[in-house]
Amino acid sequence: MPFPLHPRLLAPDVDGIRRTICCHRSVFSGAHAPNSTAAIRECVERAVPRMEIDVWFLADDAMLVFHDDVLDHETSASGPVEEQTRQSVADLRYRTGEPVAFLEAVVDEVRRGQTRLQVDLKPMGLLTAGQAGLLVRALEPIADRVLVGSQAHWNLRPLAQAGIPIAFDPMLHWHAAPWAAEANLGPLRMGRHGLWDDGPLAFMAGVDDAGYVASRIDDLLALVPAVEWMVDYRTLLHLDALGCSLGELLRQRGVELAAWTIKDRGPTETAALARKMFDIGATTIITDAPLSLAGYLSG
Numbered sequence: 001m002p003f004p005l006h007p008r009l010l011a012p013d014v015d016g017i018r019r020t021i022c023c024h025r026s027v028f029s030g031a032h033a034p035n036s037t038a039a040i041r042e043c044v045e046r047a048v049p050r051m052e053i054d055v056w057f058l059a060d061d062a063m064l065v066f067h068d069d070v071l072d073h074e075t076s077a078s079g080p081v082e083e084q085t086r087q088s089v090a091d092l093r094y095r096t097g098e099p100v101a102f103l104e105a106v107v108d109e110v111r112r113g114q115t116r117l118q119v120d121l122k123p124m125g126l127l128t129a130g131q132a133g134l135l136v137r138a139l140e141p142i143a144d145r146v147l148v149g150s151q152a153h154w155n156l157r158p159l160a161q162a163g164i165p166i167a168f169d170p171m172l173h174w175h176a177a178p179w180a181a182e183a184n185l186g187p188l189r190m191g192r193h194g195l196w197d198d199g200p201l202a203f204m205a206g207v208d209d210a211g212y213v214a215s216r217i218d219d220l221l222a223l224v225p226a227v228e229w230m231v232d233y234r235t236l237l238h239l240d241a242l243g244c245s246l247g248e249l250l251r252q253r254g255v256e257l258a259a260w261t262i263k264d265r266g267p268t269e270t271a272a273l274a275r276k277m278f279d280i281g282a283t284t285i286i287t288d289a290p291l292s293l294a295g296y297l298s299g
Helices: 037-045 103-110 129-145 153-161 178-182 209-221 233-241 246-251 267-280 290-298
Strands: 020-023 050-057 063-065 116-121 146-150 166-168 228-232 256-262 284-287
Touching: 020 290, 037 050, 037 103, 063 103, 063 129, 103 116, 103 129, 116 129, 129 146, 129 153, 146 153, 146 228, 153 166, 209 246, 228 233, 228 246, 233 246, 233 256, 233 267, 246 256, 256 267, 267 284, 267 290, 284 290
Parallel strands: 020 050, 020 284, 050 116, 116 146, 146 166, 166 228, 228 256, 256 284
Antiparallel strands: 050 063
16 A cells, blocks of 8 residues: 655645645546546545545436546547446446446545545536435445535535535636636626626626625525635636635635645746635645645745
């Protein structure tokens, strides 16, 4: 078994606050296909503090760990993920040759270690009560160190009611990410404060930036009880330019902030962006390059 990480490597102390570097799609070394059993096992064996995986419900309600909504890009198969069944993907492999994983196998791996699991729930359609129950029961063995996140707050509500800690991503309502706007994800109009936001307050004259941001935070917090918000880093930078530190505003409301997704753009740019996220108040950074980021921050 590989040796565990030094506990501070992916949980650095920055400005006197313990932060967390989260392995996006369970990528640690990059030696394995993202979301694969091998990648997940590597994270657990190296005792990373937190890893994220993506989960879909298949047509027979099996829970597949997979990122895209189609099989075409990451495997040699094709077709929408949600139309598959456990049997149809039982022998499915990533282009690296590694098999895909189901959620129950991930839970078995995670329960052997101390890693916190972040489940990114991918479906946008309304989950059935049966599906929500299946997910809650699947996560019970690691209930003390699991977090379920989504942009679809309607799917998070029944999980919150069952006691699952929730990480809410407000992108379908409020963001400053150009790529999301181009894809018509979420709000369709740009408000007066430079954020994509279809809410009426975004277009009212005489509302200052601070008042607008605080009000929208409270609006969105009312959608689903969350212990954390996961927010695109571009949105965080825009809010900061308005003089609004989202991390501090959420902290005042008892909610933590995770910034996503930081990629490796070289030592100087990557470290500067990560430190900016920490300055804004993020306690967690979700990244595809955890080892590189940790090295840049410690250098």
